[in-house]
Amino acid sequence: MFIINLTYVKELSQVDSFISEHNAFLDKFYAENKFICSGRKVPRSGGIILANVKDRPELDEIIRQDPFFKNGIAKYEITEFLPTKFVPDFERFLSEQTN
Numbered sequence: 001m002f003i004i005n006l007t008y009v010k011e012l013s014q015v016d017s018f019i020s021e022h023n024a025f026l027d028k029f030y031a032e033n034k035f036i037c038s039g040r041k042v043p044r045s046g047g048i049i050l051a052n053v054k055d056r057p058e059l060d061e062i063i064r065q066d067p068f069f070k071n072g073i074a075k076y077e078i079t080e081f082l083p084t085k086f087v088p089d090f091e092r093f094l095s096e097q098t099n
Contacts, residue, residue, distance in 0.1 A: 001036075001093075002059050004049040005077040006068065012044065014073060021067035029062060036093055046074055052093050056080065 008015050026049075029035045038049040053059045059078065068074040083090070 001081055001083055002051045002053065002056075003079040003081065004051055004059075004063070005046065005079070006048070006074040007046040007077070008074050010073050014071075015068075018067045018071055018073055025066050028065075034062060 026035060026038055029051075034051055034053055036050040036052050038047060040047050051059055051062070053062065056078070063069050063076055069076065
């Protein structure tokens with residue numbers, strides 16, 4: 001599992017011009033069960049995505065599809081982690097991760 005920490009490197013007006021495309025990107029990977037949750041940072045300096053993918057190469061391929069990445073809107077910090085404690089309903093994501 002990965003935490004994707006986006007930090008905007010452009011003005012919010014430029015961020016906003018790509019928000020619709022970025023949301024479509026998010027929707028695509030939610031539909032594929034690759035993203036678990038996402039949202040804006042507070043204050044609005046970027047965002048966080050929790051991704052459920054098998055490995056870093058798969059994640060890198062996904063990130064390359066993000067309009068924010070393609071247009072130099074954000075920089076990305078990636079943290080891989082192995083969940084060891086979680087609420088019972090979260091376990092289904094862990095079983096999907098190994099498939």
